[in-house]
Amino acid sequence: MSVKRNVLRVAATTVASGLLATGALALAGSASASTLTAGYSFTTLDNTHDVTFNQLLGINDEGTIAGYFGSGMPGHPNKGYVLLPPYGQHGYVNENFPGSAQTQVTGLNNRGVTVGFWVDAQGDNFGFVNVHGHFRQVDFPTGHPASPAVDQLLGVNDRGIAVGFYTDAQGTNHGYEYNINTGSYSTVTDPKDPGASLTVAGINDSGDVTGFYTAADGTTDGFLMLRYAHGRHCPFIQLAVPGASATTALGVNGSDEVVGTYTDGSGSSATMHGFTWTPQGGFTTVDDPHGVGATTINGVNDRGDLVGFYTDAAGNTDGFLAQP
Numbered sequence: 001m002s003v004k005r006n007v008l009r010v011a012a013t014t015v016a017s018g019l020l021a022t023g024a025l026a027l028a029g030s031a032s033a034s035t036l037t038a039g040y041s042f043t044t045l046d047n048t049h050d051v052t053f054n055q056l057l058g059i060n061d062e063g064t065i066a067g068y069f070g071s072g073m074p075g076h077p078n079k080g081y082v083l084l085p086p087y088g089q090h091g092y093v094n095e096n097f098p099g100s101a102q103t104q105v106t107g108l109n110n111r112g113v114t115v116g117f118w119v120d121a122q123g124d125n126f127g128f129v130n131v132h133g134h135f136r137q138v139d140f141p142t143g144h145p146a147s148p149a150v151d152q153l154l155g156v157n158d159r160g161i162a163v164g165f166y167t168d169a170q171g172t173n174h175g176y177e178y179n180i181n182t183g184s185y186s187t188v189t190d191p192k193d194p195g196a197s198l199t200v201a202g203i204n205d206s207g208d209v210t211g212f213y214t215a216a217d218g219t220t221d222g223f224l225m226l227r228y229a230h231g232r233h234c235p236f237i238q239l240a241v242p243g244a245s246a247t248t249a250l251g252v253n254g255s256d257e258v259v260g261t262y263t264d265g266s267g268s269s270a271t272m273h274g275f276t277w278t279p280q281g282g283f284t285t286v287d288d289p290h291g292v293g294a295t296t297i298n299g300v301n302d303r304g305d306l307v308g309f310y311t312d313a314a315g316n317t318d319g320f321l322a323q324p
Contacts, residue, residue, distance in 0.1 A: 041323045043322075050070050050076065051316065053071040053076065056309060056320065057105070058105075059300070066108045066114055066299075068080045078104050079094065107202070107299070124150075125152055126139055129153065138164075145169065146168060146171065152165060154200070155200075156180070160180040163176070163177050163178070163203045164201075175198045188211075196214060199212055202250060202251040203252070204252050220247065222258065248261050253304070254302045257304065258276070258300075261273065264293075273287055274297035276300070
């Protein structure tokens with residue numbers, strides 16, 4: 001059955017003023033003073049095990065945050081964690097896939113499930129789910145993987161459906177869903193261009209998914225794909241910030257509020273800005289006040305709380321929480 005592709009572009013509204021690094025939560029020593037900007041109260045959160053590099057990647061409705069510290073460079077491996085409110089250093093709980101060289105915890109739900117990916121000594125990436133302390137490796141069953149392998153889970157909903165992507169031998173990303181309850185996989189593609197390089201980064205409890213893809217002309221845009229009856233995904237809503245050179249959608253909540261980052265300009269003059277998008281209001285730019293032009297929003301919960309990371313004046317990558 002063919003699926004009609006509906007495309008929606010909307011104007012951006014600016015109220016203030018990354019993508020995942022291979023290798024995100026934080027509290028610069030201890031939690032920094034909150035800053036109220038653009039309708040949000042911002043708090044920097046850096047794990048003291050490495051205050052130079054933290055990324056916050058997901059937040060559930062109880063306020064528990066998924067992330068990691070460590071840049072992934074030699075001597076600074078990614079180390080995953082969850083951060084429990086009330087967000088002191090004591091609230092960081094280490095979470096690393098057994099035997100891994102590096103781990104990122106990228107998403108979590110309200111039922112004690114986290115997802116992410118781990119890296120072995122050879123640099124291969126593997127997805128994982130962690131259900132109440134029980135880890136399971138997850139890899140899409142492809143016969144033509146990239147070398148080194150790239151397979152990452154990036155989000156999970158309360159129904160136990162995780163989303164992510166794998167990279168094939170040609171360097172093309174393929175989005176997919178993984179059902180934790182049944183162990184089954186299904187692909188997610190752009191119905192207009194099924195061969196496009198596409199990553200699924202977030203999923204809500206209705207099964208609506210968000211992510212980003214690269215079009216034939218090399219442009220990267222975000223998308224929101226709604227799930228209708230009988231499990232079909234339709235329509236495919238294109239998310240492109242007007243005037244941006246790239247738009248990357250990274251998270252979605254139960255109200256179909258999408259968050260992510262967009263790039264303004266190119267080359268050495270390019271800047272990155274966080275955004276939120278709603279079906280009713282379109283795009284809104286949201287930058288951490290300490291990282292204007294260097295902000296990524298990676299996760300959003302049903303209360304509208306945002307998490308992400310920014311680059312500060314000293315060149316450090318800091319995690320942040322923004323609360324409306």
